[in-house]
Amino acid sequence: MSRPPRYHLTSYGCQMNKLDAELVESRLVAAGYESAASDADADVVLLNTCSVRQHAEDRVWSRLGVLRARKRREPGLVVGVLGCMAQEHQRYLLARMPHVDLVVGPSAFGDIDVKVGEARARNAEKSGDGKQGAHVLAVGEGVSGDAIVRDPRVRPHRSQAWVSVMRGCNMPCSYCIVPSTRGQEISRPIDVVVEEVQRLCDDGVTEITLLGQTVNAYGRDLSRDVTLARLLHALHAIPALRRIAFITSHPNFLSPDLIDALADLPRVARFLHLPAQSGSDRMLKAMRRGYTVARYLSRVEQLRARAPQIALHSDFIVGYPGETEADFEATVELMERVRFAQSYVFKYSPRPGTLSAEQADDVPEDKKAERNAILLQVQERHIQADAQALVGTVQEVLVEGESKVDGRWTGRTVHHRLVHFPSSDRVVAGCYLPVRVTQALGHSLLGELLAEDHAVLPAGATA
Ligand code: SAH
Ligand code: SF4
Ligand code: F3S
Numbered sequence: 001m002s003r004p005p006r007y008h009l010t011s012y013g014c015q016m017n018k019l020d021a022e023l024v025e026s027r028l029v030a031a032g033y034e035s036a037a038s039d040a041d042a043d044v045v046l047l048n049t050c051s052v053r054q055h056a057e058d059r060v061w062s063r064l065g066v067l068r069a070r071k072r073r074e075p076g077l078v079v080g081v082l083g084c085m086a087q088e089h090q091r092y093l094l095a096r097m098p099h100v101d102l103v104v105g106p107s108a109f110g111d112i113d114v115k116v117g118e119a120r121a122r123n124a125e126k127s128g129d130g131k132q133g134a135h136v137l138a139v140g141e142g143v144s145g146d147a148i149v150r151d152p153r154v155r156p157h158r159s160q161a162w163v164s165v166m167r168g169c170n171m172p173c174s175y176c177i178v179p180s181t182r183g184q185e186i187s188r189p190i191d192v193v194v195e196e197v198q199r200l201c202d203d204g205v206t207e208i209t210l211l212g213q214t215v216n217a218y219g220r221d222l223s224r225d226v227t228l229a230r231l232l233h234a235l236h237a238i239p240a241l242r243r244i245a246f247i248t249s250h251p252n253f254l255s256p257d258l259i260d261a262l263a264d265l266p267r268v269a270r271f272l273h274l275p276a277q278s279g280s281d282r283m284l285k286a287m288r289r290g291y292t293v294a295r296y297l298s299r300v301e302q303l304r305a306r307a308p309q310i311a312l313h314s315d316f317i318v319g320y321p322g323e324t325e326a327d328f329e330a331t332v333e334l335m336e337r338v339r340f341a342q343s344y345v346f347k348y349s350p351r352p353g354t355l356s357a358e359q360a361d362d363v364p365e366d367k368k369a370e371r372n373a374i375l376l377q378v379q380e381r382h383i384q385a386d387a388q389a390l391v392g393t394v395q396e397v398l399v400e401g402e403s404k405v406d407g408r409w410t411g412r413t414v415h416h417r418l419v420h421f422p423s424s425d426r427v428v429a430g431c432y433l434p435v436r437v438t439q440a441l442g443h444s445l446l447g448e449l450l451a452e453d454h455a456v457l458p459a460g461a462t463a
Contacts, residue, residue: 004034005120008042012060013050015247016182016211017083017106019162021048023146024082024112026154031113044078044116046102049085051177053349057085064097071099075126078102078119082109084181088353090139105139106167107183110147146188150196152203157400159430161205165193165231166212166219171250174288174355175320175348178213187212187219190226194234201240204430207398208235210246216253229257236265242432243398243414245269248315251276251291254299263307270414271341272303275315279334280327283320288355293334300338311341311415316375319348319368321359328371335378341386341415343379345372387417387440394450395419397435399427410444411435418444 007028011021024046025035036042045067050056060081067079080102081093087105094100101119104112115136146164155161166187169179197208210231212218219226228246235244244267249258251274262268278284281292291299303310316331335343347368350357397411397419408420409427421435426449435447 004032005043006034006036006041007044007046007116008036008039009046009048010039010063011048012056013048013052013083015162015209016164016167016213017048017050019164019211020083020106020109022154022156022162023148023150024048024109026151027109027111027113027148028116029154030151031117033113033116043076044080044120046080046082046116049081049083051084051088051181051351053346053351055349060085061096064100068097068099076120076123078116078123080104080116080119082106082112084177087139087181088177090137094135094137100135102136103139104136106181107141108138141183150199152199152205155200155205157429158204159398160207160209160400161200162209162211163193163197163200164188164212165210165215165228165246166217166221169213170217171214171290172288172355174286175317175351177351177354180353182213185214185217185221187222187226189222190219190231190234193231194238197235197241198238201238206240206430206432207243208241208245210244212246213248214250214253215246216249216255216258227255227257229255229261232258232261232265232268236267242267243269245271245416247273249274251289251296251299254303256302259303259306262303262310269416270309271311271313271416273313273315274300276334276338277315277317278320278323278327279331280323281330283323283327283331286322286356287317287320293330296334297337311417312338313342313416314338314340315344315346317346317348318371318375319361319363321348321356321362323348323363323371328374332374332378335375335382339382339386340379341417342383343375345375345379347372383443384440387445390417390437390445391440392437394434394436395445395447397421397433397447399429399431399433401429419447420444421447421449424449 009021009025011018039045047060049060071077078101081100082104083106086103093103119136166185168183168185170185216228218228249272276296277287277289279293350361395413397413399409399411403410403420407423409423410420412418419435434450436450437445437447439446
C-alpha cells in the first residue's frame with residue numbers, strides 16, 4: 001500500500017492568514033493527508049500568501065522561482081498559491097508562474113482538499129505525456145475557511161486558539177489592499193462563535209484571540225444588537241476561558257460599550273491594538289482613515305479614564321506620499337504622548353489598484369528607512385521604561401513553551417508581554433503561573449517562579 005500523500009504549508013501573512021492555514025490543514029488532514037516536516041518531503045507544497053506590502057509578495061515570487069526548478073524534475077509535485085496574492089493576481093500568477101497548479105483565494109477554502117485532489121490527479125495523468133495540464137483557479141466569492149467545521153485539535157498551541165469573528169473589510173484606507181483581497185465584511189453570528197469557542201475549550205483551550213481586520217466593527221452587517229461588546233459578554237460566560245483577546249481595532253469604532261467591556265470584564269485581555277497610522281491630520285486625511293489626531297487622542301483618554309490598565313498597541317506607516325518632516329514630527333509627537341506598549345512600523349509600499357498608488361511614491365527609500373528607525377527608537381525607549389517599571393512585580397503568566405535559551409520557559413502576561421523564567425517540574429505549556437519579574441531584557445522580561453498559591457496582583461495594578 002502506498003503511503004498517504006504529504007503536504008507542506010507556509011503562511012506569509014497576518015493572523016487571519018495563519019488561521020486560514022490551520023483551517024486548510026484541518027481539511028487536508030481530514031481527507032487523509034499527512035503533514036511533511038519540510039517542503040522537500042512534500043507531494044503538495046502550499047504557500048498561503050499576503051499582498052499587504054511588496055516585500056511580502058517578493059518572498060513568495062522568489063520561493064515560486066525555486067519551486068519551478070524542482071517541478072521540472074518532479075512533474076507530479078503539486079504547487080499551490082493560496083490566500084491574498086491568489087485573489088489579487090489570479091491569472092497573472094499562472095501566466096508568470098506556469099508551474100503553479102492551484103490558485104485559491106481566501107474566499108474559496110471550503111473544499112480545498114477536493115481542489116488539491118484534482119490537481120494531484122491531473123498531474124499524475126500529465127506526467128505520462130509531459131504536457132501541461134489545466135490549472136485550478138478558485139477566486140472571488142466562494143466558501144471561506146470559516147465554513148470549515150473546525151477540528152479543535154488542529155492548532156499550534158494546546159491552550160491558545162485564534163477564532164475568526166468576521167472576514168473582509170469595508171474601510172476605505174487609501175493605501176490598503178486588504179478590502180480587495182478579502183472582500184466585504186461578513187460577521188459570524190454570536191452563537192456560532194460561542195459554539196466554536198466552547199468546542200475549543202472542551203479540547204483544552206483557555207485563551208482565545210478573536211480575529212477581524214476591524215474587529216470592533218464586528219456585527220454591523222448583522223444587526224444593531226450584535227456588537228463586539230455583546231460577543232465579549234457572551235464569551236465571558238464560558239467558565240473555562242481565562243483570557244479573551246481581540247485584534248485589530250479601528251479607532252472609529254472604539255465605542256463606550258466596548259470601553260465598558262474592557263473595564264468590567266476581568267478575563268478580557270489587558271491590551272488593545274488600535275493602529276493610529278500617523279500623527280499628522282494631513283496624512284490621516286490623505287490615508288482616508290476617518291479620524292483626526294485630536295479624535296484619536298480623545299478616544300484614548302476615554303479609554304484610559306475608564307480602564308487605565310489597558311496597554312495600547314499601534315501600527316504606523318512612514319513615507320506615505322507627500323509626508324513632510326513636519327508630518328513625521330507630528331507622528332513622533334503622537335507616539336510620545338500616547339506611549340504605546342508596542343508598535344509595528346511599516347515603510348509605505350504602493351499597492352497597485354489602491355487609491356494612493358495613483359500618487360507618486362515620492363518619499364525616498366532612505367528617508368523611509370530613517371523615519372522607520374526613529375519611530376522604532378522612540379518605541380524602544382518606551383518599552384524599556386515600561387519593562388523597568390515592572391521589575392519586582394508579580395505577573396500571571398500563561399506558559400507557551402520552552403524558550404530558545406536552554407533551561408528556560410516562555411509565556412505571556414495578560415498584557416501580552418513576553419516573560420522568560422527558569423524551568424521547574426511544575427512547568428508545562430498551558431498552565432498559568434505566578435512569576436516575579438527580576439529583569440527587563442530587550443523586548444521581554446526575565447522572571448522567577450513563585451509558589452503556586454502566591455497571590456497575583458489584580459491585572460493592571462502593575463502596568
Ligand atoms: N486591519 C488592520 C490592519 C491591516 S494591515 C487595521 O486597519 O489596523 C496591517 C498594517 O499594515 C496596517 O495597520 C498598516 O499599518 C500596514 N499597511 C497596510 N497597507 C500598507 C501599505 N500599502 N504600505 C505599508 N504598510 C501598510
Ligand atoms: Fe486596511 Fe484600513 Fe481595512 Fe485596516 S481598516 S484592513 S488598514 S482598509
Ligand atoms: Fe496580508 Fe491578506 Fe492578511 S494581504 S495582511 S494576508 S488579509
